[in-house]
Amino acid sequence: MTVPYELQKTIHLPQGFAFSAVTAGIKASGRPDLVLAEATSGANAAAVFTKNLVAAAPVEVGRAALSASGGRVRAVVVNSGNANCATGKPGLAACRRICREAGKLLGAPAEEIFPSSTGIIGVPLPAEKILVALPRLVQGRQASEEAARHFAHAILTTDTVPKFASTQIFSGKKTVHLLGIAKGSGMIHPQMATMLVYIFCDIAASPAELKKTLREAADRSFNSMSVDGDTSTNDTVLLLASGLSGVLLREVQAKFGKALLEVCQSLADQIICDGEGVQHVIRLSVEQARSREEAMQIARTVAHSLLVKTAWAGADPNWGRILAAVGRAGVRLDPYQVSIYIGEQLVCRNGVAARFDEKRAHSDLNQAACGIRIQLKRGRESAIFTTTDLTTEYVHINADYST
Amino acid sequence: MTVPYELQKTIHLPQGFAFSAVTAGIKASGRPDLVLAEATSGANAAAVFTKNLVAAAPVEVGRAALSASGGRVRAVVVNSGNANCATGKPGLAACRRICREAGKLLGAPAEEIFPSSTGIIGVPLPAEKILVALPRLVQGRQASEEAARHFAHAILTTDTVPKFASTQIFSGKKTVHLLGIAKGSGMIHPQMATMLVYIFCDIAASPAELKKTLREAADRSFNSMSVDGDTSTNDTVLLLASGLSGVLLREVQAKFGKALLEVCQSLADQIICDGEGVQHVIRLSVEQARSREEAMQIARTVAHSLLVKTAWAGADPNWGRILAAVGRAGVRLDPYQVSIYIGEQLVCRNGVAARFDEKRAHSDLNQAACGIRIQLKRGRESAIFTTTDLTTEYVHINADYST
Structure with a gap:
């Protein structure tokens, strides 16, 4: 079923982000399965994660990284096709190694690389395939709408459509852009999992301010919906703010909170409507x-x-x-x-x-x-x-x- | 699917109970839909009910009756085809009137008549049909295995098979008989509801002793199973003890507790296996x-x-x-x-x-x-x-x- 979403029509690209997607060979289909979103001058960040105690390796690593970097993120690296969950210590080691290598290629410390994985549970992550593909991935990054669309496509697993929501708000002559990209269709399909949401924006805000605003928006969107009641082991919502709009969050708190909630609700609706077997x-x-x-x-x-x-x-x-x-x-x-x-x-x-x-x-x-x-x-x-x-x-x- | 149950093969009829079943015209199918089980010299009783706050009229009336009579029950009157739930004050009045009339016909106070209903929710109970059929119902009662089987058939709604479990225990030369009869297949089928369980026995015990033993058995049987997780508005498990075996519960506490648990577990298994659409x-x-x-x-x-x-x-x-x-x-x-x-x-x-x-x-x-x-x-x-x-x-x- 389809429902029209106003926020889906136009992409308002936030300043300071570049995107890239390649085929690393994790998905059997041969489709792109490894993506990068770089905050070219770095970003402040906040995240909410799955409450499931069975958390995948990238959730553990990402949570620790945000804490170690004080909420700074230089890039997000996501693979689809394998959730790197229930993979024990080797899974954690593989995830950390990928972050280190990506950091080297970008000239950033490992704790500023935020990892995500989505796909099959309980199968070792083919880390070598990812490591081999990383240089190509980094080289191909572009600050363009087209590159953002490729990113959105390559993180899909059982989804039938990519999920975008974008909007902008104004403060005097300055413009703040928000772009949300998501994947998920319930925690569904044999051994497939996960809702992943990345929201890129160019507002200037501290990690603590972002955290508060993101929690409120997530509570009334992603935490107020359900396809089957099963929570995934990999669920992640990450908000990145480059600051390059020159607009301070505290100047436009109400307006920004409303825009962020709209983006989150639109993405939540798109996930629900793409829920498997959903008719109503x-x-x-x-x-x-x-x-x-x-x-x-x-x-x-x-x-x-x-x-x-x-x-x-x-x-x-x-x-x-x-x-x-x-x-x-x-x-x-x-x-x-x-x-x-x-x-x-x-x-x-x-x-x-x-x-x-x-x-x-x-x-x-x-x-x-x-x-x-x-x-x-x-x-x-x-x-x-x-x-x-x-x-x-x-x-x-x-x-x-x-x- | 079918699974063999040892306890199903033979009915050990407890002393002091008579059964009856008639067609009152509540079920559209024209099948028997009104039953009576009489404790001919009265019985001590204990019950556990649904924890759903939306409790049907007979659950409210039955709970109050047990409390008013101090745990004495002379007879159980059950209709199938209508749950008498979400029927408001008229539903309560109808249920009370049926208990009064059944009591008069049996020479017992209304609070010693224990009512149950199972079937469609939110439709007024056709009380007149039941009142007209009551004299026939009372007249037809018999202390026989065949009458007990008719009782078990007439309380069914969407079940595909009747559910029995029966056993006996010995104390010196005396025999205690237990007979459990149930209906239910999950809280299933459009607007159909309810698990009803009646366990008849001839042990001598106070209502308080029965309550304790029943709670333990129910916790490890009916409260440890689920087809769909939905609790019915009418669920009732009633244990009736005529005392006519001459065996005191406290003399055979462990043996009786074990036998009661076996009866409950067998009935629970039969209900699960008759769950709609169940393959495994x-x-x-x-x-x-x-x-x-x-x-x-x-x-x-x-x-x-x-x-x-x-x-x-x-x-x-x-x-x-x-x-x-x-x-x-x-x-x-x-x-x-x-x-x-x-x-x-x-x-x-x-x-x-x-x-x-x-x-x-x-x-x-x-x-x-x-x-x-x-x-x-x-x-x-x-x-x-x-x-x-x-x-x-x-x-x-x-x-x-x-x-």
Whole structure:
């Protein structure tokens, strides 16, 4: 399914970044599988990582590097086709070696090289192939829209389309550019994994300022969506700021925060819509909660209920399953205060069936995207959570065992 | 799929119980849909209910009745075809009225009538149909194996087979009989719900003694299994003890506890194997945990992972998905201490791929039932959890929307 994204149409290239992509021979398909994004004069950076304790080698190395460099990043090196996860000490050593070599070629310390990997889990990383390809990779870098597009293509694994979101904000005569590039379609496909997001911008900000702004945006985008509820071992969102726009973050805090959130939400929507087997996207809105946390808890429980997700696959306005999921979410609420809307229609009032047009509800759920509102009558907080249906195609894709 | 159950072969009818089943016209199919089990001289009772806050009317009424009667039950009245859930005050009133009328016909107070309902959610209970059928129901009761079998058939909804488990224990020359009857196949099928379990026995015990024994057995059977992770609004397990064997529970505590657990586990297995779309049953064993609670938490997370469940559907020995689910279970463990076995084979040693025969692992997973062991190297506690794969058939059944 496709949904139009305004932020996808134009790339606003931030100043101070060059991109490159080559074929190192990790992917069996022979497609490009090794990329570089260089902050040509360096960048301040902030990252959020998977909360999964089973973290891949590049997640461990990248986290340590950011800490060692005090949040400075000179370049990002990403391979697709192998996640370098569950690969033990050899996996960590391979990742560190690649960072050292890339650093040498760029004239930067190893801790300013930020690594990522995505692909199969539990298979040793073919580090030699990557090391051999690094000089070509570094040589080919260009500060162009075309090079950024090649970067976006080469990090894909099971995605069907590359994912961009770009925008700009103004401060007097100066322009700040934001460019987000992502890959991911749920943690899906046999042994394939990972959502990777890189956001490049030319605002001037300290790593601490970037961290705070990124956390807020990530909470309301990447942390408020789910295809299948499985968190990857490699998930990474990295924000790089070159400072070359000459605009200080603190001068445009609100505007920049809003632009960053828009970029993150657009990328999150693109990931959801590219979720494997997804036929219907559901925008869940849990309202009138005592806290955002309890609203999120209910949203997540509903979004992960197999019975609810399969009902959505059939565009079935079965509110009883939604109510039952609310009831087991672990929030001590009164079910007789819960009301549910499908699209614009009230289908359950105070825990009991409301009169509604079933055909219209079915038709609303049959659109590419449909909103479902759950009102708790407990308070004023709310949460929005984007999720998908669960289709036979999802099961086919993920049950497909190739001997 | 079918699995043989020793406890299913013979019915050991406990003394002091009579059964009856009639067609009240609630099910569209015209099959029997209203049943009675009478403790002819009364029984002491204990129950465990759904933890879902959205509890059906009979769950609220039954819980209150047990409390009002001090744990005495004269009869159980169950209808199938309508869950009497999300039906508001009229649903509660209908349920109470049925208990009053059944009580009058049996010469017992209303609070000694224990009600259950299973079927569609959110549709008013056709109470008149039930009230009209009650005299026939009461009149037809019989203390026979055949009547017990009719009872087991008439409480089914989407189940494909009735579920029995029966055994006996001895104390000197006296015999204690246990007969468990259940319905359920996950909380499955459009708007259909519920696991209902009734265990009849003739041991002599106080309601408090029964409660303790039942809780222990339920924790290691019904609370250690899952088809789809959705808890029903009507789930009920009721244990009735007539006392007519003349054997005191405290004389045979260990023996009785073991027999009750066997009955519960057999019924739980039968429910799992009748889960809709189930092709493979998986017996998850989480070992070397610090506490049973953390072992259960990990078992539940693995059992509910869509990626893991779909891999099982394809008999795919993809241990990376299992390890990733362990890593997000919320237990602060060291992934480099985790080992995983599929069948008898070690497939992941200390968080890293072990050498194993993939074809054999695939073949093991392709059996009707397969064991998977997860070892944490943190302590001595463990948990066993029974679950299933997630197949396209499950999605078909649950996404099937009939306009």
